[in-house]
Amino acid sequence: MKKLTILTVLFALLTYSNIFSQDEKIEKDTAIETNKPYEIIIRPFGMYKFFNPKHYKHPSITIFSGFNNTNYRNIVPEPNFNTQNFASLHLGKTKLTTKEFENGQKLNEISRTGVFISNFSSKWQIQNNSNINAKMWRFGLDFDDGGFGYNLGSKNFLFFTHGASLIWSKFDVENLQNFPQPDSLRFSRFSEQFRFGTAYQSGISLLLFNTFSLDFRYERAIVFPGHKFWYWLGSSVVEVLAQGLLDEFIYEVAKSSPYAAPVVKGLLKGALSYGIYELRKDKMNWPFNTEPPLFNDNFKIGLTFIF
Secondary structure, three states, X not given: OHHHHHHHHHHHHHHHHHHHHHHHHHHHHHOOEEEEOOEEEEOHHHOEEEEEEOOOEEEEEEEEEEEEXXXXXXXXXOXXXXXXXXXXXXXXXEEXXXXXXXXXXXXXXXEEEEEEEEEEEHHHOOOOOOOXXXXXXXXXXXXXXXXXXXXXXXXXXXXXXXXXXXXXXXXXXXXXXXXXXXXXXXXXXXXXXXXXXXXXXXXXXXXXXXXXXXXXXXXXXXXXXXXXXXXXXXXXXXXXXXXXXXXXXXXXXXXXXXXXXXXXXXXXXXXXXXXXXXXXXXXXXXXXXXXXXEEEEEEEEEEEEEO
């Protein structure tokens, strides 16, 4: 019994010392400094520093409104849809940081994550034509929505942003029974249940008094008629690799010309996403040979309250 007790104590001491040494290694790798009571400086891998205020993550509420245009290339001739107006509610967190590179250059950065729900309808405005009326419910997750910005004075900033979303949409076409059977069957796949899809958005955010922001966004979204996981994963890997290579270039721009970095990052990442989604109009999981998705382009204006 005494031997078992001694072995137990030795094992506990070894485990504790191992954990302690790991903690020291982690602290060394990230090089966390506390220069001021309200500021923590983090140096991940020694590349650059993040200045994180004590309460740098803020709960936020965003309300968007705008108009949406739908395309669907799986029907010939391609149908014409009436414009859908929409409203969207986003709940999440907003993070404000200052990034300092190893050469001492600093950049302001914003990032947002959260969940949202949206409602689209062609009936919100009178449209006297023979185009197709439709309505849609959508919910999803926002991630990696952020960018660099300029300080316009005390607590006022202008950010150029880019982000991505995972979405689930239920799209209903008016008078579906009047369509010929092949077309009605294709449309019915989007109305039978919520269908998975992806989206990206680019725009600008004018942050005022660190309290609220005016947001202007352009968004492209695709809805899959059926989710083919491995094709989607392969297509996503291609996109992630392309964005990663672009991030390396933007990082070099930020080091040498920080004043140009916000515009360069916003424009280049938006342009790359635009091109990728343009290729997905005909093949939802480009570069793989898959069928066209339901495609949506929208412009929206929003107001974000930061708490």
